[in-house]
Amino acid sequence: MSTAEHPRRADAVRNRHLALKATKTLLAQPGTTITVEAIARQAGLGAATIVRAFGTKDALIDAAVADLLEPLIQRAHQAAAEPDPAAALRRFLLELIDFQAVHWIVSEQLTRLPVPLTSARRAELRKALVDLLHRAREAGGIRTDIDPDVTTVMLGEAAYAIARSSDASPDLAASFVTVMMDGLHPRS
Amino acid sequence: MSTAEHPRRADAVRNRHLALKATKTLLAQPGTTITVEAIARQAGLGAATIVRAFGTKDALIDAAVADLLEPLIQRAHQAAAEPDPAAALRRFLLELIDFQAVHWIVSEQLTRLPVPLTSARRAELRKALVDLLHRAREAGGIRTDIDPDVTTVMLGEAAYAIARSSDASPDLAASFVTVMMDGLHPRS
Numbered sequence: 001m002s003t004a005e006h007p008r009r010a011d012a013v014r015n016r017h018l019a020l021k022a023t024k025t026l027l028a029q030p031g032t033t034i035t036v037e038a039i040a041r042q043a044g045l046g047a048a049t050i051v052r053a054f055g056t057k058d059a060l061i062d063a064a065v066a067d068l069l070e071p072l073i074q075r076a077h078q079a080a081a082e083p084d085p086a087a088a089l090r091r092f093l094l095e096l097i098d099f100q101a102v103h104w105i106v107s108e109q110l111t112r113l114p115v116p117l118t119s120a121r122r123a124e125l126r127k128a129l130v131d132l133l134h135r136a137r138e139a140g141g142i143r144t145d146i147d148p149d150v151t152t153v154m155l156g157e158a159a160y161a162i163a164r165s166s167d168a169s170p171d172l173a174a175s176f177v178t179v180m181m182d183g184l185h186p187r188s
Numbered sequence: 189m190s191t192a193e194h195p196r197r198a199d200a201v202r203n204r205h206l207a208l209k210a211t212k213t214l215l216a217q218p219g220t221t222i223t224v225e226a227i228a229r230q231a232g233l234g235a236a237t238i239v240r241a242f243g244t245k246d247a248l249i250d251a252a253v254a255d256l257l258e259p260l261i262q263r264a265h266q267a268a269a270e271p272d273p274a275a276a277l278r279r280f281l282l283e284l285i286d287f288q289a290v291h292w293i294v295s296e297q298l299t300r301l302p303v304p305l306t307s308a309r310r311a312e313l314r315k316a317l318v319d320l321l322h323r324a325r326e327a328g329g330i331r332t333d334i335d336p337d338v339t340t341v342m343l344g345e346a347a348y349a350i351a352r353s354s355d356a357s358p359d360l361a362a363s364f365v366t367v368m369m370d371g372l373h374p375r376s
Contacts, residue, residue, distance in 0.1 A: 153355040161349035167341040183371025
């Protein structure tokens with residue numbers, strides 16, 4: 001039995017991987033309606049295989065979005081380790097807005113679904129940003145009279161609003177990050 | 189005929205006024221489902237009278253939200269006339285966030301409706317904020333290297349995001365306005 005099971009387990013891992021990759025590709029195409037059929041077509045798998053691998057389309061989307069957040073969390077950790085964490089924070093905010101600009105439609109849809117994996121990753125991302133702010137404070141790069149937790153909410157909410165703005169101009173994200181970082185600069 | 193018409197016209201004006209007032213009261217109660225029946229009950233009028241006065245519930249909500257924006261527009265105009273327009277801008281932003289914190293659920297619902305009156309008032313509010321920013325620049329109260337139109341979009345989008353944040357703490361709005369205003373301060 002066990003020799004027959006192994007190839008099947010390897011197939012299941014491969015199918016999960018292909019389904020996740022296909023979902024992430026579709027998530028990066030704004031305006032795409034994500035259906036099991038569209039994912040199956042993109043992955044080169046059958047719809048039944050997709051359902052067998054993930055149970056529901058929502059569970060698959062949850063896993064895919066959680067995967068997408070992983071590199072952002074890594075970037076926030078890397079930024080905290082840089083010698084000038086305030087400069088790294090500025091770059092991180094621009095990356096965050098770029099990411100949200102591509103993915104905000106998905107985020108809106110997720111508010112109506114149970115997304116345990118995505119929620120856990122969002123909490124990690126928030127914690128990584130709080131850590132980055134603490135590091136930037138310690139390094140003298142940002143002001144110390146505003147609580148890092150409050151600053152994290154402020155940056156997260158405002159960056160998301162800027163990213164999804166229907167009035168987005170090439171200047172908007174850059175101006176926003178400039179005003180925020182100058183506003184966070186230590187007071188003389 | 190004309191003597192019989194006049195009281196009827198006066199009634200129509202009064203009913204429109206009562207229906208608008210009732211709708212504004214309901215809009216200020218977050219979580220209320222606004223139905224013609226609820227408006228009629230609040231106004232002390234019959235549902236048929238409400239429909240006769242406004243045509244549709246959506247038209248009535250549009251008129252009510254447009255009315256609610258009027259005092260904000262006036263405040264922005266007053267702020268632009270103050271001797272320290274940057275300080276007036278700070279106060280205006282706090283008022284704007286207070287207003288949005290009460291009314292953001294309505295704003296979300298309006299995105300799916302045609303709201304010509306509200307759209308026109310929003311354009312007026314935006315114009316008043318652009319004027320206020322120009323005045324603050326001229327008075328030396330804010331930096332001149334960021335376009336007032338871009339700044340208006342940035343402030344409007346970010347303030348709205350802060351106002352509707354599920355993580356709103358007593359500090360959040362105050363910290364946001366402090367960071368924004370310090371970030372907009374003229375560079376030395």
